[in-house]
Amino acid sequence: MQLLDTAAPSPAQRRPGAARPATRQKAGLWRRLWAARWSLLYIAPLMALLLTFVVYPIFGSLVYTLYRWNGIGSPEDFVGLDNFRQILQDSIFWRAVGHTFTYAIIVVPIQLAIALVLALVLNNKKLRFSSFYRTLYFLPVVTSPAVVAVVIQLMLSNFGDTLNGWLLDAHLIDTPVDWLGDPDIALGIIILVGIWQTLGYNLVYFLAGLQTIPEEVYEAAKIDGAGRLRTFFHITVPLLRPVGVMIVILAFIGSFQVFDLVQVLTGGGPFFATEVVNTYIYHLAFGGNQAQATEPNVGLASAASFFYGLMLIGFSVLQVLIFRSIFKRRAAGRA
């Protein structure tokens, strides 16, 4: 579990009496930095962007959580921790959290299972046009979710009539269905689109992982008489595990951040039936809907955002701990 064991002691630290004088450590650090100067130079622009557009806003908006502020001028109306109290007491926020978790819990396992199966198929060197299929599956990923959502919305509204006609003729429904306007169906449609739209990412990750498994291992298994299923469960799965853990974590984080699909497809409606946390925050920060131009409250949105950020960090840490515990237990079992 290399990816999760970043805190593992280095060989130098493991040596008894390995403490070095501070100056030698400093010189060593400087030497290491100098040796990695080109790598550092190349990651510098990304780090600068990350610091400016991710790290700074996170801490910058922390101040706003203490104010009632419409985002124009300077915040002056200090409300202390009242924004956090409001968020915690808002049933719509908790409903949005519920929808977000439902989305993630359904999307991630289904999507990963499909992505793994497809990756196994596409990894077959004998498969013709495999590059074409890879491109085909990856295409939705590079298409803007907003564009995807607009097209899906148009399809459902235009073809919806036809679809309803077929379903009515087949006596599967009694009344026509309002595909995105029915609270019992709308979230399901968003989940389906979500599975399809980001499938390509996980497919590529799994393909990359599969290609790191040495061919000789498979050959050895074949010589030993292992069948396909046995090879899959005893070679592919264990060797794919480090990459797989990262894919699971990233897939959950991505799903928890779902926004554009929901915003364009349903705007979180009808009556918050598809509201996820990010659309909830967006509506607080930038006003309500078209019919009711409400005063935005950036302070409240910042509080919701910060609180949700903490929830996600907690969830990610929990995931890592669970995986680590599982792997430790397995390692102990093997020993």
Next chain:
Amino acid sequence: MSPLNRRGFLAASAAVGGAALTNALAGCAASSDTAAPGTTTISHWDWYVSQEPWLENEIQLFEKQNPKIKIKRTVQVSDKYPDLINLAFRGGEAPDMLMIPPSPKFEDQVGMGWLRDLDSHATAQWRGRYPEGSFFNGVNMAQGKVYSAPFRSSAPWLQLYVHNGLFKEAGITNKDGSVKLPKTWDDVTAAAAAITKKTGGRAFGLGFGNAQSASLPWWVELFVRGAGSPAGYGVDGPDYRVGKWTFGADRNYADFLELLLEWKDKGYIYPSSMSIGDEQARAFFEHGKFGMIVGGVWNQTTWSEHNFDDYSLTTLPSPSTKPKAFFYYPPGDRVWAISQHSKASDEAWAWFDWLHSPAAGQRWVEAGQGLSAFPTANKDAKIKSRQFKAYVDTRKYALPWPVPAIRNPEVSKVVIAAVKPDLPDVLAGLYTGQLTDVKAALTDLEGRRNEALANGVKDAQSKGAKVSLDDWVFTDWDPTKPYETKPV
């Protein structure tokens, strides 16, 4: 071909980057003022899209008349406009001429030094071109100084549009074969039933596009006003007769919503109405998927672009044939202002004066954009469209109503916090069956809205504002007559 080494790659990267930077800088230089010597360029910001042909024509006419002034127009996204204009003022890049953003409050924009005091140009003589009672503190003036001027006038902002083809197919016609326009709630129900039945499921009686919770509130607005609820869907203020929102106490709201749900249960409403947006609904109406839709005069612009004119309109359908309340508007108007920081304020004023001329107003009406602030422009305009003429004729149903901020300017210090769920949400909840008790949902909303007003007043009072809840009460207001708000 020699392999690319690190030094070579860096050199190539630097060359490409340098070239890109040079191009970018050249681009910046090219986008700066390129007007001929002696010509002043005025920057102008607005969010007009469907009104663009009219505005572009005005710019052309103005520049022809004033060859030494050029207008550099920038169209901004309407819902981001307040943020963009705020950033522009903060960054010292505010346009010379601007559309006044809906937020922050007009008084705050003046207080922050965004808007230029126009008193030196907008003299009493200049203001004399407008009807009496067009300039008010809190509307286009602040602390007795003029900062903007009326541009538009009001007619009912919502109409019930009917599809002539479907009405005729369903036999809803007068003796002369013309379409029989529904006047009452019962007429609408009967027409919806006839269209749904006679078209054999090909079309529905009614339809809307509520994907972003935009248009269901319009139905409430249009139908309850006719029933005698002057606050409509309550977006512009409470019922000023009592100074409160009365969604629960006034039975018209529940009665209309029960009727709407009955229409839905009977299958008169286009089934995908909650999935589609208003633009799609407009297109579906045009293609005869349903016979009636509620919308504003902006619908007409879209339909005339598509050469669709097989429709008619009416407004304020009521339980009885005579509407008991109308649409209302505050006296005066404001759309445009000149930036306090404009370095070409005289030229900006010339442009401002042009837009606020009766001639420009007449062209606005003739372009089918709405009504002008100048009664002569509305009267003299040569209107080609039958439907736009019908819209202009409905202006008798728009009256001036009480404005608390005119009677007590301190009212503008009250901030009424948004409530959630608000009316558009509650309507979606009721329509989709997530809320089942109409009366309870409306009463709950009424309570939350009134509480927000009371809290806003209390908050303002604690900060020294001389306001009370009585500032929203106008016991002498008769919703069937024009109201003149007098300053205390």
